[in-house]
Amino acid sequence: MSASEPSMTISTDNEQSKVVGVSTRLHESSDRRPKLARSSDELAAARSKISVSNLDFFYEEQQALFDVTLDVPEKCVTALIGPSGCGKSTFLRCLNRMNDMIDGTRLKGKILLDQEDIYRPRTDVVELRKRVGMVFQKSNPFPKTIFENVAYGPKVAGIRKRSVLREIVEHSLRKAALWDEVKDRLNQSALQLSGGQQQRLCIARTLATSPGVLLMDEPASALDPASTSRIEDLIFELRESYTIVIVTHNMQQAARVSDQTAFFFQGKLIEAGATNTLFTNPEKTQTEDYITGRFG
Amino acid sequence: MSEGRPDILSSNQSLLSGATTSPVRKIGEGLIQFALFLCAAVSVLTTIGIVAVLLIEALQFFRDVSPWDFIFGTKWSPLLKPQHFGILPLLCGTCLVAAGAAVVAIPIGLCTAIYLSEYAPKWVRETVKPLLEILAGIPSVVYGYLAIVFVSPIIRSMFESANVFNAASASIVVGIMILPMIVSLSEEVLRAVPRSLREASYALGATKLDVTLKVVVPAAFSGILASFLLAISRAVGETMAVTLAAGATPKLTLNPLESIQTMTAYIVQVSQGDTPAGTVEYRTIFAVGLTLFFTTMLMNILAQWVLRRTREKYE
Structure with a gap:
């Protein structure tokens, strides 16, 4: 933890400079995309899709999360922010049990998805991951065709009929705002797409399993501003039908896309609340220091 | 940090100002470079030499025997009268053993x-891999011996028509010999498949079997194919085990229970025997050697070509 401290300062510097470039664009896009972040009252009224209580998480002996309690409201965007190594990605990967894949990890506490504990012994992890989709930081399309990438999830789920698959693929690509760009080359390799297109393809691939929840681990951090903007617009549209949890390094992005924001620091959830409130009127000084860029 | 910068700059400048190489060092560098060049030259020249000898002797052979008869003749009996110089029976023997070995080793x-x-816990992997290295280190003559005293009797107990020396027992032991090669090369390419692809697959609700068969193996496929080709090329060139186990009867057959002869075994037979040097019979081994050389070289080139294609794949 302490070893990564110096690099954390550097990364904030980068973010600050990025913010300057992005903010001008923000004003343009705010014309066509009215900011409709849900108020704290609306959030409180929303049904809780995921409910995490007293979550502790360990890598071997090292504790990465401390007593995290957080409600994720349905059909809202929840942003997880915080400096590198604060545990926000670890937290995200707990929600679809992706951390199971790493040897020597341990977890205490409860995570309820639709009131069901996803860590009870008889949970079908495969089934869980169909309901909780994930988009990764670096786009990771399979070295297959565009069609096969999107059809992968449904195929794994046992759908064989070509016509059904084709329908799912088209539907998912449309939802991911990629259909018009790729409809004529579905049989080309996905690796020929640009970085931004690949990431939207990964989103389409995730949507194809029709999950209720979408986890996104810094989905735009490797993309140029134009692609980032497209992904953000997309997140905003997807909010209507999906519950989204997004990890982001970029506070402006959190402010732009999310309804609720949770601030993590050193493995602890410092503060969570309606994005509008958290960014304008944070309760804790640590949160204020972070969002005003006083530390990273 | 910023205070350190001027120091670095000035020390760089002082290095640059004193950057004329002394003559002693220049000669030393030259000597080392020359010595390294000689080492490299030895292996290259040896290869060229071997190919040259093969070609020259083989050309002399083809002055006595027409290449047509050699390539398409179906009878091989250069040591007996009437002499026949058709390579096909030997080629067939080699292919039979190599194919049999592939059937054993590939699955x-x-x-x-x-x-x-994909599946083994770390400790199993760390135990099995060194064991495979040991398997790869067993001398091939031991395999040949095992084929005769152990594998062949089992085959004969199952198939009465089987010869004491047969292609099947040679195939089986050669298959075991090339097994470590296939395992370690394939395992390497499988593990080289990026973790992000596995995670993407798991995140879509795939089971471990889905991930393995639908993502990892296809992504590593050309590397796996290359490992097969390299291993088969090794089986083609394998000598000791097949000389002992497969017999010495050049025969154009696909029946693995019969005694056959491979190209390598024939070369051994002539090299050890009392065939006088300079005769046509003697020169046959160069022609056979050349054929063998081309066969394995072709397979190696094919394998390299397939491997090169994998490297460009994920990025």
């Missing part, structure tokens, strides 16, 4: 590689 090897790379 077992691929399954082992998949198990080690």
Whole structure:
């Protein structure tokens, strides 16, 4: 933890400079995309899709999360922010049990998805991951065709009929705002797409399993501003039908896309609340220091 | 940090100002470079020499025997009268053994590689891999011996028509010999498949079997194919085990229970025997050697070509 401290300062510097470039664009896009972040009252009224209580998480002996309690409201965007190594990605990967894949990890506490504990012994992890989709930081399309990438999830789920698959693929690509760009080359390799297109393809691939929840681990951090903007617009549209949890390094992005924001620091959830409130009127000084860029 | 910068700059400048190489060092560098060049030259020149000898002797052979008869003749009996110089029976013997070895080694090897790379806990992998190295280190003459005293009797107990020396027993032991090669090369390419692809697959609700068969193996496929080709090329060139186990009867047959002869075994037979140097019979081994050389070289080139294609794949 302490070893990564110096690099954390550097990364904030980068973010600050990025913010300057992005903010001008923000004003343009705010014309066509009215900011409709849900108020704290609306959030409180929303049904809780995921409910995490007293979550502790360990890598071997090292504790990465401390007593995290957080409600994720349905059909809202929840942003997880915080400096590198604060545990926000670890937290995200707990929600679809992706951390199971790493040897020597341990977890205490409860995570309820639709009131069901996803860590009870008889949970079908495969089934869980169909309901909780994930988009990764670096786009990771399979070295297959565009069609096969999107059809992968449904195929794994046992759908064989070509016509059904084709329908799912088209539907998912449309939802991911990629259909018009790729409809004529579905049989080309996905690796020929640009970085931004690949990431939207990964989103389409995730949507194809029709999950209720979408986890996104810094989905735009490797993309140029134009692609980032497209992904953000997309997140905003997807909010209507999906519950989204997004990890982001970029506070402006959190402010732009999310309804609720949770601030993590050193493995602890410092503060969570309606994005509008958290960014304008944070309760804790640590949160204020972070969002005003006083530390990273 | 910023205070350190001027120092670095000035020390760089002082280095640059004193950057004229002394003559002693220049000669030393030159000597080392020359010595390294000689080392490299030895291996290159040896290869060229071997190919040259093969070609020259083989050309002399083809002055006595027409290449047509050599390539398309179906009878091989250069040491007996009437002499026949058709390479096909030997080529067929080699292919029979190599194909048999592939049938034994490819399924077992691929399954082992998949198990080690995707399923096995760390300690199993760390135990099995050194064991495979040991398997690879067993001298091939031991394999040949095992084929005769152990494998062949079992085959004969199952198939009464089987000869004491037969292609099947040679195939089986050669298959075991090339197994470590397939396992370690395939395992390497399987493990080289990026973790992000596995995670993407798991995140879509795939089971471990889905991930393995639909993502990892296809992504590593050309590397796996290359490992097969390299292993088969090794089986083609394998000499000791087949000389002992497969017999010495050049025969154009696909029946693995019969005694056959491979190209390598024939070369051994002539090299050890009392065939006088300079005769046509003697020169046959160069012609056979050249054929063998081309066969394995072709397979190696094919394998390299396939491997190169994998490297460009994920990025």
